[in-house]
Amino acid sequence: MDKKSDALLRRLVKSWANRQSPPDNGRARLLYEVAHLPHNKIDLDLLLFRPQYKSYPTSSPSDWTQTLFTWINENSFQVGLKARLI
Amino acid sequence: MSLDLEKAEAISDSQLIFSMQAGSLEALGVLYDRHRRMVFRTAIAITGDSEAAADLSQDVFLRLHRFADHIDPLRPLEPWLYRMTTNLSYTWVERRQRWLRPLEDVADWLAGARKDTPAYQAEMDDSWRQVQQAVLALPLSHRGVVVLYYVNDLSLLEISEILDIPVGTVKSRLHYGRQALKRRLGLLAGEIFPELQYEFT
Numbered sequence: 001m002d003k004k005s006d007a008l009l010r011r012l013v014k015s016w017a018n019r020q021s022p023p024d025n026g027r028a029r030l031l032y033e034v035a036h037l038p039h040n041k042i043d044l045d046l047l048l049f050r051p052q053y054k055s056y057p058t059s060s061p062s063d064w065t066q067t068l069f070t071w072i073n074e075n076s077f078q079v080g081l082k083a084r085l086i
Numbered sequence: 087m088s089l090d091l092e093k094a095e096a097i098s099d100s101q102l103i104f105s106m107q108a109g110s111l112e113a114l115g116v117l118y119d120r121h122r123r124m125v126f127r128t129a130i131a132i133t134g135d136s137e138a139a140a141d142l143s144q145d146v147f148l149r150l151h152r153f154a155d156h157i158d159p160l161r162p163l164e165p166w167l168y169r170m171t172t173n174l175s176y177t178w179v180e181r182r183q184r185w186l187r188p189l190e191d192v193a194d195w196l197a198g199a200r201k202d203t204p205a206y207q208a209e210m211d212d213s214w215r216q217v218q219q220a221v222l223a224l225p226l227s228h229r230g231v232v233v234l235y236y237v238n239d240l241s242l243l244e245i246s247e248i249l250d251i252p253v254g255t256v257k258s259r260l261h262y263g264r265q266a267l268k269r270r271l272g273l274l275a276g277e278i279f280p281e282l283q284y285e286f287t
Contacts, residue, residue: 009267013131016217023140029116030147031111035227037152043269 103159131233132175134222220270232263
């Protein structure tokens with residue numbers, strides 16, 4: 001596609017997109033939601049996708065339970081969750 | 087921490103992120119005002135649904151606040167916003183295709199030809215609806231590239247980094263998207279911009 005055709009396509013798609021506007025109450029809604037976020041909410045995204053500790057060396061296959069408990073405890077501290085495993 | 091809103095425009099994204107990390111909701115508000123149109127337009131161009139785009143925009147900025155401590159203030163914020171917006175929009179479209187679309191089709195069938203009513207037709211000018219339909223007809227992966235390229239004016243390299251795909255893949259998706267849009271919008275382009283009609287022929 002030549003540059004002129006591409007420029008026209010850009011103008012068409014951009015003009016369509018620019019006709020849309022976000023709602024006026026967006027900022028108020030955002031700040032309300034942020035202010036009312038539960039402080040003790042468990043952040044699963046943070047736990048599952050952004051682990052502070054990525055791996056643990058295991059000396060034998062039977063160490064996996066200890067590894068799991070360690071991982072939960074360390075990540076619990078990270079998000080301020082007090083977890084106690086008995 | 088308090089921000090002088092009159093001077094907010096002069097404050098860089100980087101400074102605002104530092105303020106947000108220190109707990110300033112005003113900084114989040116300024117960042118929202120600064121980037122909300124870009125985020126919303128990206129979301130609506132991918133989803134085609136204004137309500138969903140509004141909700142997704144909220145979600146993007148909620149995550150900005152939630153993950154503020156993980157954002158590097160010294161790096162540009164826009165790529166982060168684009169990445170979050172496209173990812174959330176992709177997820178919304180995929181979930182809708184899987185679960186909600188069949189239910190909506192049944193609801194439309196039960197309600198009659200809702201989309202043929204004058205009220206619905208008046209919602210959107212016919213020409214622009216055709217543009218929307220052409221964009222939404224693109225496969226999701228191509229649609230994201232087309233939107234970032236044409237709506238947001240990003241370079242191939244920037245799109246590659248935002249979507250985490252090779253530049254060659256960006257090029258091929260863009261090529262496919264262009265051809266598809268040109269096929270569907272060639273005549274329409276001439277109607278909307280008659281002075282440029284010859285460009286498409």
